Amino acid sequence: MADERQSQDHIDRARAQWAKQLPDLDTGPMAVLGRIYRLSRLVTPSIEATFASFNLDRGEFDVIGTLLRSGPPHRLTPTELYRSLMIASGSLTHRLGRLEKAGLIKRVPSDHDGRSLAVQLTDEGMGRAEAAFRLDMAKEAGAIAGFDPEKKAQLADLLRDLNLAVEAHLSRQEAAEPTED
Secondary structure (H helix, E strand, O other): OHHHHHOOOHHHHHHHHHHHHOOOOOOHHHHHHHHHHHHHHHHHHHHHHHHHOOOOOHHHHHHHHHHHHOOOOOEEOHHHHHHHHOOOHHHHHHHHHHHHHOOOEEEEEOOOOOOOEEEEEOHHHHHHHHHHHHHHHHHHHHHOOOOOHHHHHHHHHHHHHHHHHHHHHHHHHHHHOOOOO
């Protein structure tokens, strides 16, 4: 019994409890999505502490990281940014204001539309984004270092497939929803 208890994780125990309370309900989705959610919650404090050590919150890092990974000239329109980040435009406006005040981004005339401004990383923003991301990746690598490399690759492939399936499901669901006139 002790060996069985040690090989069970939090999700196994929660599913067993639910099975007693609602024996007719399939809690299979918890075995996948519940574990993903729990893993995310376990590593989030370390990720947030890493970014905080660079005077950034996670949302601010997401903005400057997106600009950095977009490649030279590290410039995107606000629309490209908020679509990439999957956030509301109001949230982005607030983040951009803080980042501009900190000297990590600047607003420059858009290449596509002279009436609007694009967001571009400053040299300070590039340096901070790169340093924060390098440290974050080192910490995340440490967190999963004890996991078998072959299984890690398999899991990455499976999670990609799951991500694509969930995105396709949500897209179909969104397309099927009636629009309000």
